[in-house]
Amino acid sequence: MLVHSGPMVGTAVRVEKLTKVYGVGSAPVTALDSVDAAFGRGTFTAVMGPSGSGKSTLLQTAAGLDRPSSGQVFIGDTDLTRMSETKLTELRRTRVGFVFQAFNLIGALTVEENIVLPLRLSGAPADRAWLAQVVDRVGLGDRLRHRPAALSGGQQQRVAIARALATRPEVIFCDEPTGALDSRTAADVLTLLRAVVDEQGQTVVMVTHDPVAASYADRVMVLADGRVVADMPQPGAARIAEHLASLDRRAAR
């Protein structure tokens, strides 16, 4: 397993002095406080930290779903901060994929339609062979005509991953993709993400609370109070859990 911690082969995502302040006015909340971070191509990073530490905010701003209060975001060499909403969307369409914790799918569309939705929106021709491979990968070949409501939580998550993969994005962002899943299903989903990184050379940034989930990653980045407090090669589930526990003790004091 490759571990990127030194100089990188190429950067997929980079954030510089990223700051996000919510609720300007009476009670501003600084969710991100001048965060600098880079995610190399073909790496799998787990973002961890206590609740409210700014993990989701980091993911959303890095993915161009939300705009930062200050600082810069780069996908490859493209600066997102000055792009129009439409340009940003077009960039997301082709170069970024997402998997959220829940509510990933459009209930009106079948599994297959959900998967090809980004392609349809961008009007790009679908690469049939690749789509077949993706569907095969997530193991949903026989459920393509079903609606999301008829799928289990894990199956829905896998459909979301298939959708994220459909456009062959450079980066896939996942916010607690296994949060609602049992450990067996979670393992399936994580193995799939791992395979994407190893086999396709894509980049995955994943927020999780689960040390076991984090152990699938190459690198663990820990946030607290909107700052990066630790950034290390993945040391194994037990060490991660220990590290998080020490953070909690510190916060309690």
Add this chain to the structure above:
Amino acid sequence: MIVLAAKLLRHRAGPAVATLIALAVGVLILVAMGTLVESGLRFQPEPRLFRSADLVVAHREISQTSKDFTGDTETTTAALADGTVDGKLVARIRQVPGVATVAGDDRVIVDSPAAVGHGWGVFAFTGRSIAEGSAPQTADEVVADVRLRAAPGDQLGLTIGGIRKSYRVSGTADTGAAQVFFTDAQAARLSAHPGRFDTIGLSTRPGADGGAVTEAIRRIASDAGVTAYSAGQRGHAEQSAGLNARSLLIEAGSAFGGYVVLLIVFVVAGTIGLSVRHRRRDLALLRAVAATPGQLRRMLMAETMLLSLVAAILGVPTGLLAARWVHGELIDRGFIPAGFPLAAGGLAGLAAVGVAVLVAVLAALIAGRRVTRIKPVEALGEIAVEPSRSGPIRLGFGLVTLIGAGAAGGFAATMSAATAALASAVGMLYLFVLAVSLLAPWINAFAARLLAPPLSRLWRASGYLAAKNLRANAQGMATVLTALVLSVGFGGSVWFLQDNLERQTMTQSRAGTLADRVVVPIGGDAAAEIRGLGGVRAATGVRHTSVVVTSFEGVQAVGAQAVDPAALSTTMDLDVTDGSLDKLGDGTVAVSVMQASTSGWQVGDQAELWLSDGTPANLTVVALYRRGLGFGDVTLAKSTVAGHLARDADDEVLVRTGPGADAALGAWTTAHPGSTVIDAGTRDQQIGADLALGAWLNKLLIGVMVGYAALAAATTMVMAALARRRELALLQLVGVTRRQIGRMVNAEQAGLLGTAVLIGAAIAALTLGSIVRALTGSPIPYVPPLGWVAVLGGVTLLALATTIWPVRRLLRIPPIDNIGIKE
């Protein structure tokens, strides 16, 4: 995009159905209304008498051009009931080179059998020939239309002006209507307006310069203040019930059409906005998955187009059916003559669909602005709710409109000129409703805060929750508030206004009629004869006519009565406020207080007006009276209108009786077949029935508008109720009982609908009060008891049907089934 739009629509059918209903019913109303207007516009009155005339000269309307404040010239016209032209014009027209024949029409109304008589001179212009027999040669000969079923040589009895005379039928002809042709001399003798013609027709010599002749005739006509009609317009010059029906349809349609379009814009914008609100998470997810804001807007547009298409398919045929029904009812109720053609409605259908699509697109554009503001991150949250803050611009506009409404209300309450007060009151109504629609979110929030303590006290936990919900849903329920305020405010003022007018008219007529018997004669100077009967204390002949007056709005026809001034005070009490009716006679006039204020007249002033045949008259105002609604706004002496009416006969004779009069009256009517005696009470009932009939069209139109607004409120409420599954299930799971939830929903409805009814009723009361004050002087409007029941019952029914019952049904499902509901 269309495919995607259709799929999303199918999945979230609720809001789509609401939009569809709003659009389809909107199209239905527009098509029905449009078809009636189209029927009016396409109606071409066919000339009956002057079919082959090249030009026709007549006097059918008074028009006046005036400058308004801005310096624009504005022309108003008022129709003349029985306009005539000076007989001297015939000689002048005859001298115009190129004119072959000229004839004036002495229009004679035959009371029995119902027919119209003319002189033989105009027969040539009918373009018909004698079917059998020959032209009338002597005063007692006529050519009769075949419709009168007489054969040459028969004797035909005709009652004209109360006098029955027998004529020998010299010939018959098919002239297209029940008509008789006397000799010219006899027609002139029978005419109610000797020396004046109803119409003058002429034909030009073959080879003459038609343009030059037309030009010359036009000049002669306009010098005399009348109009020349060319071949294509001849139909308009002839008196016809069709023409009145035409203007009725066009006026009714265009007066209400504009408001209906506004209402549809408002309703459809509301439902489309709601459909965006209810699908916020889906839309945010689409944004996150990489739909540009433009794509979402286009999707919404595609969706709306799809819905308007379906709405057109549903609305056009039903609208055409509705038009047919209304057309039938209008004929049955005598608003338009039987046989008035109904247009196929092709144009109206096209226009209605065009308007509906336009409205829908407009609404989608407005909603699209909302869509653009949806952030993709919203897809990630637990619940996607729209920020509840409404724009300060909306608040600003709302407050400005409210101030405008207040100002209009002030004008309406203080303005002395009745028509100006009326205009202000109507303006106030619209401004108030507009202000409420703009301020609805704030009104809802304010009402929720105000209602919180009483609701909590009354229903404890349920009331507390209800108040919280009202506050949280202030924005979502804005549409409901507006729609209900609109229904109650509009419906209340316009519908009850009809009731007030009817009631006031009846009251005035009843209180002002001192006579106890009313004779309906069929002509002649019946009043003089009746006055001489034994036991009769007084008899007043009354002729109902109209005069054209000027006011700040231009020329206008108003109802008038011409009476025998002698002993008037014994049979009629007009409730004189100024001056005295004793001086009513030649050269004088009495007017209602309302008309006096509108036209700016006072006792002693010279009133310039036109009699119903178009003759200008300068009369001194000798009295002002209050009972204008019951008796007409202008009262003239019979001698003033003598020779100016189409028919020289009293319409009714008001009789004050003493002992023995009834027997004498009975004998008199027996001697005058066709005339009847009724008592004053029966006459009141007849007047009431006529008024109710006249109010029918207004009530239908306002009913349609109110119904549509209520429909909008209903669909919104059903959608909102059904969207609460999860919330209600959650409440049950945390331990709120079904009873408590039921009470909570009741309390919410009471709060929301109570606020709406209160505001709506306040607006209606203000409007109604101002209008009734302007029309009758009494500031307290009358609301029939059934009216209260209808308003309150309707609103209660609405609450029950749209929220309380759907919620009951939801509560019957075990909560655990609803809590798991996937978004």
